[in-house]
Amino acid sequence: MMQKIKEYWKRSAFYEPAALLQKKLEDHRNFSASVFLFGAFLGVVLWVWDYITDPSGAMDTIGYRLLFLILLFVYWLIRRMNNPYLLATAALIVILITLADYMVILTYLKLGMLYGIAGFMFYMLLPPIALQAFPLLVNVMSIVTMAIFPHIIALLGFADGFEHENYAVLIWPAAIVAIMIQYFYAKEYHTRYELEKALQKLSYTDMLSGLYNRRYFMQIYEKELERAKRIKYSVTLLIVDIDRFKAVNDHYGHPTGDKVIQKIAEIFRQELRMSDTAARIGGEEFGILLPETPLESALAIADRLQMKVASNTLSTDGNPLPSFTVSIGAASFPDTDTTLLYTSADQALYRAKEEGRNRVVAFCNMDVGENMM
16 A cells, blocks of 8 residues: 555655755755845844834834744754755744734734735745745645635634735735746756756766766776775775677677677676676776775675676577676775776786786785686
């Protein structure tokens, strides 16, 4: 039952993935915080409107106007918290407090309920303007709640003179428009987010293998080495090269060579861990970064990859191809300095090819050792 509910929710118009919500929050954080900051001071400054409307009654609204400074609490939360649902809940609670406060202010002013009813329109503007950083469902619920809330406050006897019909005629159409604005903006943002995500993936993906490309791999490589030096843990680099790949292309054609690359990439995806990073860094060369992995453990992984590749076969036009193999060079930090890690792994790969290919060779500071397959 719960699984069906989750599937239905993911197909609904209100579903927004967690990554999207986080991106939405980061994109709109500063703007939303600024709106609440502005709202806090606007709520206080509008005491001038109270004074113009009713100089005598305005003296009783000073404390209530200062209560609008509670909006600064939302400003503070938005700048520091990262949970969009908790932030939206806190924002709605504070908005409702200021809405109730505004209704009380109107009761202190002569004809306040008559002239002040248009002020409720400001609250209908808040979600489309200030709450764009939060989930669509929460925003829609916020608009409906804010529209209903004055009715409830008045029915409870806290807002004498509140005109339900005039309020409803003014606010509910505005609430519907606000919901429509929220919905279409959220859908447009979702579409733009998916497009940007697809473009970003294209920018760091090698189109033939489906692995990361060299540029992105080197970014991850630099960051991982910095983290390894800072936290003091092992990280191992494997450089993998397809043996005699030029001969495969020359004899069987480039389409077959492409299939070999794709098959090896598939093996990497199957055999490597989620924390590992694999990329195609050259024509027939691959890089694999194994974080928090000492050399001994990395060699076991490299051996498994080397044997898995050697045991696979491909066919073209119904005819089986000869088996293909890879040579692998490995170097590990802290056994090797980070500035020499890539060069060391490359030297180990060169040694593997000199020794006859189809093998794993590890680089060490003192010597170069190899595991023969």
